[in-house]
Amino acid sequence: MILKERKWHILIALALGTIMVPINTSIVNVALPFISSGFNINLMGLDWVITSYLITLIGLVLFFGRLGDMYGHEKVYLSGLILFIFTSILCSFSPSITYLILSRALQGIAAAMMISVSLGMVKKAFPPYELGKALGIYAVAIAAGLGIGPAIGGVLIGFFGWRSIFLFNVPIGIISFIICLFVLKRGNGEKVKWDIPGTVLQFTTLFFTILFLNRLETGSFDILEFFLIILVLVLFSLFIWRERIAENPLLDLSIFNNYTFSAFTLALFFNYVCIYMVIFVLPFYIQKVLHYGPAITGLILTVSPLLMMIIAPFSGFLGDRLGSRPLAFLGSLISALAFYFMTWLTMFSSIYLVIGFLAILGIGAAIFQAPNNRAIMISIPEDSVGVASSILVTMRNLGMTFAVSFASLLISTTINKTVLESQVLYNLDSYNFTQGLHLVALLGTFLSILMALLSIWGSRRLKQVKPIVKEIITS
Secondary structure (H helix, E strand, O other): OOOHHHHHHHHHHHHHHHOHHHHHHHHHHHHHHHHHHHHOOOHHHHHHHHHHHHHHHHHHHHHHHHHHHHHOHHHHHHHHHHHHHHHHHHHHOOOOHHHHHHHHHHHHHHHHHHHHHHHHHHHHHOOHHHHHHHHHHHHHHHHHHHHHHHHHHHHHHHHHOOOHHHHOHHHHHHHHHHHHHHHOOOOOOOOOOOOHHHHHHHHHHHHHHHHHHHHHOOOOOOHHHHHHHHHHHHHHHHHHHHHHHOOOOOOOHHHHHOHHHHHHHHHHHHHHHHHHHHHHHHHHHHHHHOOOOHHHHHHHHOHHHHHHHHHHHHHHHHHHHHOHHHHHHHHHHHHHHHHHHHOOOOOOOOHHHHHHHHHHHHHHHHHHHHHHHHHHHHOOOHHHHHHHHHHHHHHHHHHHHHHHHHHHHHHHOOOOOOHHHOOOOOHHHHHHHHHHHHHHHHHHHHHHHHHHHHHHHHHHHOOOOOOOHHHHHHO
């Protein structure tokens, strides 16, 4: 059990450690050309530097969430933090691309250990009437990591080379570990028989899902892609069957009988799909169609994360007082409006218009996420927080992966991928790419409207938590 009187110290420690996970999801993208030059390999062969990290992160996050419920969330988090520091050093000193890929896979395991239990630890640290505010601050760490990752990477690479981006984790991790040692009380979970078949099926299902999505990004669909999608469906069916009959399942499927949990979790997945479709597509539009440089592009893309960092804590605070439904609904509608506005972009649009639309999207996402996460966490029993936290992390990272695949497919319907290899686009090529951007924006609009509907449907059985005077005084 975590000591509630140390709740803010706990939140700072967890946010400081957790921020490394999204940073390392985004920071490597900037370094890929330099890693390619350092190891003298083709850029196309570097996919696994990113993919290996995502596969182990997404594939094992549910496993470690369940492990935290059984053996203690604090133990799993601290072990992951130590492993993350160690694997960051391994990545930095990798002598070959093979070693780097393997080290990134190990780093993904460490990230899964940390991120799978951290949200549940935040829930345990705070009383229900302050949970929204705490989750809003936690959301700041995630948004900040994703937003500042490329900027940090660019500065470090410019001064110290690509290997320095991994060493950046070491001092942050050490500081977080020291704080955690003082504020976390190592608790014990409930020891039960482990569901090994379920664990293997879950990991292989996610592994081949990510592999299929990566293949799909190329725009082709041949016999291999057909085989992969059949394999994913078979493995997923076997996983569901196994979890239904298992005495102690890895994933207790009854959690999805909770309408609030299911609706808000699906809405969160749609939200991340929407956001990362834009993050993936807009750099191409800004650089190739509007002809701005990478430095300006990077600064423009920080608009949404920056606003999310500012607004999310206030959104969580309001969620504690007004309830989750009105804010989640409002945030969804603002996001839908932002995506619809993006259909107005042309090959001649002002960059200030792009900034304005990104600002609206950032406001919408900030208003939506903290109340949405609050609704999820207060709707589940205390003994399921580890698994629920893991499901949220899985949805977030799968949303990012699906976003790239969806956006790539939509763009490929309007412009040839070989044309996109040009540094800049002109005339008809610019127009064709902009049409693809409009398709992405329309999909974002549709998914955001679905988010709003899910927020209403999921809130029907959500118990709103009212502050208790005695709890406020003694907290």
